[in-house]
Amino acid sequence: MKACICRPGLLAMVFALCHVAPALAGDAGVVKTLQGKVSVQRGNELLDAGLGMVVRTADRIVTGEKSAVGITLNDNTLLTAGPNAVLSLDRFKFDPKTEKGELEANVRRGSLSVISGKLAKSSPENVQFKTASVTLGVRGTEFIIEVADR
Amino acid sequence: MEFVSAVVVAIAGVLLAQQPEDRIVLLPAPDGSVGKVIVQGADGTKQLDTANAALTVDEKGNTRNYREGGPAIEARYGELLAAQPPRPRNYVLYFLSGGTDLAPESQAELEAIKRDVVARPIPEVRVVGYTDTVGTAEANDALSQKRAESVVEFLRNAGVKAKTFEAVGRGERQLSVSTRDDVAASENRRVEILIR
Numbered sequence: 607m608k609a610c611i612c613r614p615g616l617l618a619m620v621f622a623l624c625h626v627a628p629a630l631a632g633d634a635g636v637v638k639t640l641q642g643k644v645s646v647q648r649g650n651e652l653l654d655a656g657l658g659m660v661v662r663t664a665d666r667i668v669t670g671e672k673s674a675v676g677i678t679l680n681d682n683t684l685l686t687a688g689p690n691a692v693l694s695l696d697r698f699k700f701d702p703k704t705e706k707g708e709l710e711a712n713v714r715r716g717s718l719s720v721i722s723g724k725l726a727k728s729s730p731e732n733v734q735f736k737t738a739s740v741t742l743g744v745r746g747t748e749f750i751i752e753v754a755d756r
Numbered sequence: 757m758e759f760v761s762a763v764v765v766a767i768a769g770v771l772l773a774q775q776p777e778d779r780i781v782l783l784p785a786p787d788g789s790v791g792k793v794i795v796q797g798a799d800g801t802k803q804l805d806t807a808n809a810a811l812t813v814d815e816k817g818n819t820r821n822y823r824e825g826g827p828a829i830e831a832r833y834g835e836l837l838a839a840q841p842p843r844p845r846n847y848v849l850y851f852l853s854g855g856t857d858l859a860p861e862s863q864a865e866l867e868a869i870k871r872d873v874v875a876r877p878i879p880e881v882r883v884v885g886y887t888d889t890v891g892t893a894e895a896n897d898a899l900s901q902k903r904a905e906s907v908v909e910f911l912r913n914a915g916v917k918a919k920t921f922e923a924v925g926r927g928e929r930q931l932s933v934s935t936r937d938d939v940a941a942s943e944n945r946r947v948e949i950l951i952r
Contacts, residue, residue, distance in 0.1 A: 636919070638841035638878050658878045658919060674839035678880075678952050682844045688836040702882065702924040703897075719836050721843065722791070737778055739817035740797045747791020748783040749804070750833055754776030756815065 634698040635661045635679035642673025642689070666694040669716065681707065682723030690755075691716025700725060708732035717752040720744070778813040780804065781824050781833070786843075795819060842876055844952035849907065851947070858910070870916055872951045879918040880952050883907045885925045888944035889937045893928055901925025907947050 637644075637659040644655040647666040653659075655667070661677050669675055669691045676686045681700040687693045692714040700707035705728045711718075713735065726733045726744045735742040737753050784790050784807040793804045798817030804810065810824040847869050850859040858866060873879040885900030885907070904923035912921065933943045 636878060636880065638876075639839050641839060674836065676839050676841040678841045678844070682950070682952060684841050684843070686836055686840045688839070702884070702922070703926055704929075717833065717836050719833065719840060721840065723844075726791075737813070739778065739813050739815070740780070740795050740819065742780065743794035743796075745792035745794075747793060748785055749793050750779070750781045750783065750836065752779040752781075752833075754778050756776060 632662045633660050634663050634695055635677045637675060638678050639676035643670035644673055644675045663695060663698045668692050679723060681725045684721040686719040688717040693718055710734045712736045713751045713753050715753055719750045721748045722746055775815055779810060781810040844950055845872060847949045849947050849949060869949055873916050873918055880920045881918040882922040882950040884948045886944060886946050887927055888941040889928050889935055890940050896927035897925050900927050903947060
């Protein structure tokens with residue numbers, strides 16, 4: 607059963623008219639902080655990231671110099687990418703009713719700070735962070751992955 | 757001959773030391789508690805489970821444990837950590853039996869919710885309804901979903917403005933107080949509001 611999400615209508619004043627609509631499948635989180643230049647590769651598109659942008663599964667987040675982006679995922683995981691980073695959110699599913707799902711993120715370049723959310727508590731076997739050389743399992747915690755420039 | 761081989765080893769050592777390494781650092785939560793990170797590299801599996809425990813990964817995937825110092829973490833990762841989104845926060849509201857009148861003791865909590873939402877640039881609100889074990893699991897799923905939706909209405913009418921409101925009914929899952937099936941318990945009949 608889908609949770610109901612209330613989103614501002616397109617033509618409405620931002621908060622005045624809010625209709626209840628189901629969350630879109632594939633939605634993974636929201637951009638909450640942003641500095642400098644941040645882009646999202648989604649399929650064949652390269653989108654400019656902005657505060658409040660919805661991040662989706664399979665998105666690749668790319669930050670420029672002197673840039674950073676903080677994303678809150680739907681299970682309350684907080685992901686923060688630093689400058690010159692490439693982060694791909696390869697898999698994300700979260701059912702708020704059962705609190706089960708999966709998360710796989712790959713740090714291809716740069717630094718990522720993670721504050722884990724409900725998935726690492728309820729489905730830790732389905733949560734993985736990867737770099738080109740290691741795979742990380744997580745049990746409810748905060749950590750940083752820094753991938754060197756090669 | 758020995759001198760030459762010693763120099764070769766020293767140069768190799770210097771070159772290797774300059775190869776860039778990846779790092780993984782485990783941080784404590786604000787309350788000091790620490791979880792666990794299990795790292796699988798080329799040379800096997802290692803675990804980080806104390807505050808500031810860290811390891812480096814060379815370009816072959818070999819890992820080496822060390823401990824990062826607090827000041828070093830701040831120097832190296834201070835800006836990254838300052839860019840983190842605000843931490844999600846959970847609130848609990850109680851309602852008078854049967855309806856959507858807020859219990860008097862929850863008034864202060866409602867005011868705290870409003871202040872929290874206003875303080876976040878992109879606030880999202882998830883209202884989660886829970887029941888006790890009286891009735892079937894399915895009926896409680898539906899009941900808690902309806903209750904969550906009516907509390908979303910209540911919050912909006914009370915002046916809470918957010919980017920999204922979400923209503924979730926979790927029924928008998930995650931009982932606040934453990935009971936057997938079909939036991940009435942007011943502590944389990946609750947609504948939790950997550951602000952993130």
